Amino acid sequence: MANQENNYGGSEIKVLKGLEAVRMRPGMYIGTTSSAGLHHLVWEIVDNSVDEAMAGYCHNIAVTVHPDNSITVVDDGRGIPVDLHPTEKKPTLEVVLTILHAGGKFDNNAYKVSGGLHGVGISVVNALSKKLVAQVKRDGKIFEMEFARGNTTQKMKEIGTSEETGTTVTFWPDETIFETTVYDFDTLHDHLQETAFLNRNLKITLTDEREMEPRVVEFCYSGGINDFVKYLNEGKAILPGLNRPIYIEGKTDEDTPLERRGEVEVSIQWNAGFSERVMSFANDIYTEEGGMHLEGFRTALTKVVNEYARSHKLLKEKEANLTGDDIREGLTAVISVKLPDPQFEGQTKAKLGSSYMRTLTNKIVTKGLSEYLEEHPNQAKEIFKKGSQAAKGRLAAQKARQATRRKGLLESASLPGKLADCSVKDAELTELFIVEGDSAGGSAKMARDRSIQAVLPLRGKILNVERVQEHRALSSETITSLITAIGTGVGPEFNIEKARYHKIVIMTDADVDGAHIRILLLTFFYRFMRPMIEAGYIYVAQPPLYQLKPKGKKRGKYLYTDEELALEAKKYEDSSKYTVQRYKGLGEMDPDQLQTTTMDPKNRIMLRVTIDDALAAERAVADLMGTQVEKRKDFIQTHAKDVRFLDI
Template structure:
């Protein structure tokens, strides 16, 4: 008998994964990751189904409950998943939906005209990745229940009783053999569900966390929909805004419209836009398609921006505010200080990429453009005082843009001049491969001196900052780019900023913010993170930005040169009995990096094998914007409270 060749490839090599086995084998293909983000994605898939019921007009309330064992229940008062025997599969339709991929009511546009969960994979994927799932359906006068485990049916459909109400209740236990963690983060759930409530006017969403001694409950319901969303993003607390809005614009501009009634079904859609300007210098526009956050925008966002730019320029020309000889305002000029939400609903959205980050349905660009053009033109004509304020703000932005161009040119010239030597006080490393190199940003010459002596000179560079970095949240770009500290930072990193930003020119793939573990250090850290968020966000998105975690204390036995390094007050409390005996132990509190000798700084904070580095990520656009604007805006108390609360105990950081 001939021996099988090791390189052979025949029919016997092809493995067929039955049912939901494929999901369990490659979960990342369906939920992106098995980390915390993937864990929370399970909740979004179930909630999205309930929201689809709401968008179809059949659901008014959704309850999400996290139980003490980190199982989750999602309950809605929609129509309930059908339980009758499926005509093709000859089993309960409920079982079909829960155990077969691409089985749902979202493919023929009959059950759902508009849907966020597009592919019919959501609930079955959650089932596949749960060690247990219990589904109850109230429908057709009865209460029905089925149970599943890891994608397979464990208890067939049974009727529990009678009811006059309808709805679906799903409880699931994430499979701890699949996920890196099965502990849900309340803030992540809170922010996403609040966002969902904003996007669905009058939909009540109740979030309950039973893991605390006294369960925490938050209820979201917004009669103003995305108008309330924009007000929230600008910091409205019921009485005043945290961000100063332009005069006369205390109520956001709201525009809505839909496609012509006689348009083909595939070309139908609805558009909602709410917008409001504030006195800051950055734009914050969020776009959604069928409640899905389109992080990279797409056709609806293009249509909105084009219409807004044209409407403001046309009005300015008609009113002679923009003179005949003057150039038009750019879109960036007009959107400086703008907070906006663009939400569209359409029957068959086409997204670019698996992540649904960009809407590709081209007709939505035309529809959004038409509706926003008409709505903005009417608003500006009917509100001349507000229109003048908008144009005044945009004209100031145009002047700032021209000044920023000059500042960027100066920064580029400075970078070219300094490229032959070291920019600022940078102590560079010898290796030139950015994938292998690290830049430590430290405060002051004292810490800089210790870091330069401690580092691995081949792969670690050190840049000491001269004084506190400018708060870029509160100044225009040209002011920021005129700062020596910021230009040195930009030159050292090598990417440039704004239109000239090129991540491929990054000289290091690890930028480590290394500040003292005290209130001042926390302040500098926030200032630096604000700079990266506003001017080099792709660096954060690429995973290049980190925060170092130096120790707070050293618990040292008497007579010994070195002891145990302690990074939090909680950890110190665990060691309390030891250091209470002052005859045997001493506790040293590190007020700054400069207090450590180079050997200590290396072994605790810079040495790759022992150090703790926190990767800075951007997980949620709404939370990110509020974090940066709250902390670095004009509200001093918010910033002070945050710094004092988190200066010593930050253990992970999502911006």
């Protein structure tokens, strides 16, 4: 019996041919089959076009979303080669699209730098598309091939003539692979805009044909990453004299071995705010977790500012140096490096591991920033002044955190404020509902499941942490109570493993005040406990707006939007046969109604807060909660037509 069970031989080994491996394990190549993976297909095709731009051959890229959610990417680069491949004995276009590790990025002859998946990208897109059509203009002719799920369905053929060059790829994502095949305009918009910022003078056009009136936007930035930094700082008060970002660039010497060559571009600008925003890229790929280029930049920045302050007597002999965090308070920066063979940590390329780029970035930033500070003494003093104020705030914040921690220890037996805690201690099972005021708090406490649901009523509006330094935020009793209740701490002491609840639910009224409290709380979590958002622990409750009740009935149907109300009302010919109750606040619901509609896991609707696009989230928080009134005014004027209810 044992011999039969262990009959393990060659017949048990499955050999995946062509692109079968990609279809069987798509996550290994694009990270996920969710919406993020769907959009990754576009990035891979666009990256190939951008590689042509970085090589100096492509000047225009056009991305079109068709009504059926197919995508067309057109560039005016050299065009994928169509000649017979010397070893595969088939057109090179077919080789590139059907063989996983085929492309012009494995040596440095075709591309000195590249951002695509090194000969993997376009074949992966082909494998995960139910149909793909490729057209190439080169050598005075137009060639075309068709594919389905990675297999060739139409051999390459000549379909016309053209004096232009370039590649056009149209693909239809395979709905049997992806959870959704509907593209999000904003996601495409933000990524393509970012790409245009990183490639000076490259024109990228995005067209969405899914609406009656197609949306067309164009991106082209002559200032490159300087324009990127100014865009990130829109609506923020800039330090005096620094309206023009500090731009630094440099590259390795010509006699440097090819495998250790590199180029560095940095743009930096300080605003009067308290948040650091540094974005780093390697070959146009956003390195979310940083890496060697970011380390080199940070080390150089800290060293140069402190050395300047010492040599110019801004720092007294016995005063301690400013820390990196001090100097980077209010800093907005973009670091873009180009290198021939980038080594990334992980398939998602979140971190650059090429160690020599740390030394190169450090050297170039040290030289460039030192020269700038010497040539601009007034700006240098403003930068130091900003860092010095941050240092004072840091010391005050340390004291405030210590006080918060001591308070937490003292209150461990009786948790803060009016918190009604739950009896279960397993954080994976428990929920904390944050509600506004005693009235809603009373209803929520009566409606909750006491074993797993805790309720924390807020006393008034939470402080807007976007406008104050950390020590000022930590002096707020509401904020310290919230931190103590959650248990993670903030700042250097933050530890997500100590979270007392894995669902933290913001439950506010459906009026203007409720919306204000909600954005204030989201701003707090974004600034002080961002890992909680990234871990999926933060939710927003969706209490109903209406109850439509037929005459003679004790209970009616709960409705969450105006559209739902209109649809329900249509069912009644006579409006006297039903009543509509509008829930302006949670306090207007009795505990049973609140429990049924908003707190019971079987019935409730909750929205999980995510950060799909850190750039968009950063700008939204800064625009709506920052110091510049104009940005909020513009938002209100733009979205006034969308307001459903206004309390006057």
